[in-house]
Amino acid sequence: MTKTKTPSAVSPAAQPRAAARRVTSYDVAMLAGVSQSAVSRCFKPGASVSKSTYARVMKAAAGLDYIPNAAARSLITRRSNMVAVVISQMANLYYPEALAELSHQIARRGKRVLLFTMQHEADVGRLLADIWQYQVDGAIVAAALTEEQIGEFERRRLPLVVFNRNLRRADGVNSVLCDQYEAGRLLAGRLAAAGHRQFGIIAGPADSPVATERRHGATDRLRELGLPAPAMVTGQFDYASGTHGLREIIAQLGRVPDAVICGNDVMAIGCLDCARHELSLDVPGQLSVAGFDAVEPSNWLSYNLTTLRQPIGHMAQAAADLLAGLIDAREGETVTAQTRTFAPQFIDGATARLVALKPDSLAA
Amino acid sequence: MTKTKTPSAVSPAAQPRAAARRVTSYDVAMLAGVSQSAVSRCFKPGASVSKSTYARVMKAAAGLDYIPNAAARSLITRRSNMVAVVISQMANLYYPEALAELSHQIARRGKRVLLFTMQHEADVGRLLADIWQYQVDGAIVAAALTEEQIGEFERRRLPLVVFNRNLRRADGVNSVLCDQYEAGRLLAGRLAAAGHRQFGIIAGPADSPVATERRHGATDRLRELGLPAPAMVTGQFDYASGTHGLREIIAQLGRVPDAVICGNDVMAIGCLDCARHELSLDVPGQLSVAGFDAVEPSNWLSYNLTTLRQPIGHMAQAAADLLAGLIDAREGETVTAQTRTFAPQFIDGATARLVALKPDSLAA
């Protein structure tokens, strides 16, 4: 299976890792015949250097492959040009898209992403100490933070943008989010309006605030409308949770529900596939299925899923904007915290019946 | 659409970003009544400190929220505990999985990922200068590097592991890869053995070495077998390329080919959906479709794609292992470059006919 080819005879280039003394600005200064500070200035954008020195220095630098040492620079400037991005569910299909966009947006502002990943969102606490260590200029966190943890960011004056987490304590904390509770309400409402009465819900994991809000939004709306309590199961945001979830809901109810609301698209796709391919149900004829996120596969022809889109590109851009603003704010300046809320967008796919079977709307 | 809620009256906590003097080891030393070096030693794993001083120092540190400054440390230790990971196609579904695994493996070795993303693989050159800047301990690069670029890593003695790129110059370069050329040959061979004669190929982008190798592997094998030249189109590794690709191939040939080999799974899925839902073709009855990677959706019930899996988890682990070894090697030590090659694994899905229609094998 694994062919470990230790190159022995074939590959001559065994690199001797000698202690290569680093090239510093002193070396460049010496070669260029100027002072070390002159070299430093040449690498600072708006500095005052004469054309001739600049040319000599740059030529020497190029000859020596000199590049300023960011660690040393950050020591004095207090700017590392690194931004921490904390993300939990890389498997989630949704987060890679967000991360790609964040990385892009952060790069164009001259900074880089220091990536912190974790298996479970609750592990975020253990990462914090590392974040402090690395002296990042700010952090974008896509995980639930406790009040205490937020407080620590404030104490350390570390600019923070919370991504897609609706925190209990909203004030004083910058965040970019999509209104998940509203999304849940909206979806439940649309389905109920079409006459669906018995719902099933395949919710996301209990430790995910996003999952919780979507679930509450849906259940609250159903209750308001006086519909029967939905059958409820919990999943892990993955495909298998969708297939198992549907079976379990059917077992709970003793029949196929009218509609299933899934905590995200991947579970909805699992649910859909189970319904069609395992249970031979007609979707949306016998059963409506809907999800959240509008990840790429939800739009594929085999699915064409009814779902709610989060404007992920805009959200990432907003997060990067917000953070950049916080970082660039002169010290001592007062910055008021913002919450940028994006509205979810209803995607009218083909997996949910959205018109009433009998036009009982005439009776109203 | 975007509701920017500037909290005005509601939110009192407008944080004044005062110049918070950082807590240093001197502060801790003062509070604990010891020297600064004592504090330093307390944060170094195998140092010699008495129990009592250690306790006092740690108590003071905790009280002040002291955390060592990694930038300052790296200045003298020459270890930043950061690893650069360079990745191009985050949209590719394959790379997020790799990145998640890499991040995990690197984290468990006490290091963090500094992420470098780019739109096109050819842009890697522009990132290099940044990599040097940040003083990373090593780099894992999932992009094609020129000889010159590799040479620059060597000159700077920066440990490098090339991920999933078969370089022309293999010696002296540490790399982890899946044999893409062989994978292409294998797939073409299996399909040909089942009697498919007229092939179509939806290849990946021309600037992707992985795409090129898969394509060459397939075309070489078909030529060896004396089969007619395949219809060839180029895609961007995305879903739309798969749907367009199939139509274009049919236009080129004037008929539906026997089989289409797609440069990756996402294009294969696009091709498959187009065949089934737009052209109403029976797959694999009238047309066989296959891809590469075995990304998660390829395994979903609606697709059950015939494909070749790359053992991505193992590859990521191997890359992290390799890099860690290079970094930990004592300076001056000679390290021989390795290439760890992983074999692709054939996934016998349901989108390709793999048995001959007429048992003409009896005739042989």
Place this chain on the structure above:
DNA sequence: TTGTAGGCGTTATCAT
């Protein structure tokens, strides 16, 4: 075991 002192590579301040 502990403290003293020098240095890591840069930027910033201040003369010149």
Place this chain on the structure above:
DNA sequence: ATGATAACGCCTACAA
């Protein structure tokens, strides 16, 4: 415009 010089926060001999 340029060059000394003092930080930045930490690690590490070396001496005690």
